[in-house]
Amino acid sequence: MPGIKETKILFAFYLIVLATCTMSCQNNTSTDLIKINTLSNTVHEVSGITNLGKDHLYVINDSGNKNILYRLDEKGTILDKIKLPDTQNVDWEDLAYDTQNNIYVGDFGNNNNKRKDLVIYRVGGVLKKDISIEKIWFALEDQKKFPPKKKNFNYDIEAFIHLNNHLYLFTKNRSSKFEGTTKLYKLPASPGKHVAKLIGTYRTCKDNADCFVTGATVNRSGDTIVLLTYNKLFVLSDFKGDDLFGGSIQKIKLNHYSQKEGVCFKNDSTLYITNEKTKHHKATLYEYPLNK
Numbered sequence: 001m002p003g004i005k006e007t008k009i010l011f012a013f014y015l016i017v018l019a020t021c022t023m024s025c026q027n028n029t030s031t032d033l034i035k036i037n038t039l040s041n042t043v044h045e046v047s048g049i050t051n052l053g054k055d056h057l058y059v060i061n062d063s064g065n066k067n068i069l070y071r072l073d074e075k076g077t078i079l080d081k082i083k084l085p086d087t088q089n090v091d092w093e094d095l096a097y098d099t100q101n102n103i104y105v106g107d108f109g110n111n112n113n114k115r116k117d118l119v120i121y122r123v124g125g126v127l128k129k130d131i132s133i134e135k136i137w138f139a140l141e142d143q144k145k146f147p148p149k150k151k152n153f154n155y156d157i158e159a160f161i162h163l164n165n166h167l168y169l170f171t172k173n174r175s176s177k178f179e180g181t182t183k184l185y186k187l188p189a190s191p192g193k194h195v196a197k198l199i200g201t202y203r204t205c206k207d208n209a210d211c212f213v214t215g216a217t218v219n220r221s222g223d224t225i226v227l228l229t230y231n232k233l234f235v236l237s238d239f240k241g242d243d244l245f246g247g248s249i250q251k252i253k254l255n256h257y258s259q260k261e262g263v264c265f266k267n268d269s270t271l272y273i274t275n276e277k278t279k280h281h282k283a284t285l286y287e288y289p290l291n292k
Helices: 004-028
Strands: 034-038 046-051 057-061 068-072 078-083 092-097 103-107 119-124 132-140 156-163 166-172 181-188 192-203 215-218 224-228 232-237 248-253 260-267 270-275 284-289
Touching: 046 103, 046 215, 046 270, 057 092, 092 215, 092 260, 103 156, 132 181, 156 224, 224 260
Parallel strands: 046 092, 046 260, 092 156, 132 192, 156 215, 215 260
Antiparallel strands: 034 284, 046 057, 057 068, 068 078, 092 103, 103 119, 119 132, 156 166, 166 181, 181 192, 215 224, 224 232, 232 248, 260 270, 270 284
16 A cells, blocks of 8 residues: 555646646547537437528428428527428438528438438428428439449438529438548429439548538528538538539538538528437537638
C-alpha cells in the first residue's frame, strides 16, 4: 500500500492526466453546430427539413410513420400537423421546396435497392392550408435489377433539391465495396411517370460510416447547394447548368457525429440541421453558420 507522499503524487498525476484528457477531448469535439432545441418525440425520426419562412419550418418522419408534414417554429416547437391525403409513408427521406412555395416529399428511401414504386409528392397550398397533392412517379435510368448485386447497391436515395423546374436526386451509397460515390439524377418536377436520368457522380470520401449523403438543400438564389452526411457538409457553388459537381466544392467537417438526415437554409449564411433520435443522441434542431 502506498504511503501518504506516494498517494499525493499519484493523486496529482491523476489530476494532470484528467485535465489533459479533458482538454484533448474538448478540442477533438469542438463544433460550430449551435443547438437550438431538442425536438418532440413526435418527430424523433426526423428525416427531412425545409423552410418557407418565419414559423414555416417543415419536417417529416421516415419509414413506418404517419403521412404527416409537421410545421415548426424557429425554436423547433410543433405548431401544426398537416396530414397529406392520398399519400403513404413507405420511406419518406427528404423535403424540398420551389419558388412557388410547393413542398416536395421524397418517398424514395430504398435501403434494399429493390423498390419499383419510387414517388415524390408535390404538396401545394401549404401556406394557405389548402392542401393539394400531385404525384411524380419515377424509375432510375440505370437500374436493371431489383435488387442488384450488393457491390452495386447505389440506388437508395435520401437527398434531393428542386432547381430550375427539375428535381435533382443524390444517392446514398450502400455498396458492399464502398468507395464514397454518390450518383446524381435529374427528372422533371411535374406530375406523371418519368425516368430519372443519371447525369453525374461525385466521390465524397471512403469512410463507410460517414461518407454517404443523407440530405440536401439549395438556397433561394439557386447558386449554392449543400449535401449532408453524419459528420460533414459538402458545399457546391460556381456550378453551371446541370454540372452540379463541376464548380467549387468545399468540404466541412462538423466534428459532431450523429444520425443527421435533415438540412435546409435558414438564410444564405446559416443552415438548419436535424438529427434523428438514437441511443446516444436526442432528435435535435441545430443551426450552423456557413460564413464563419
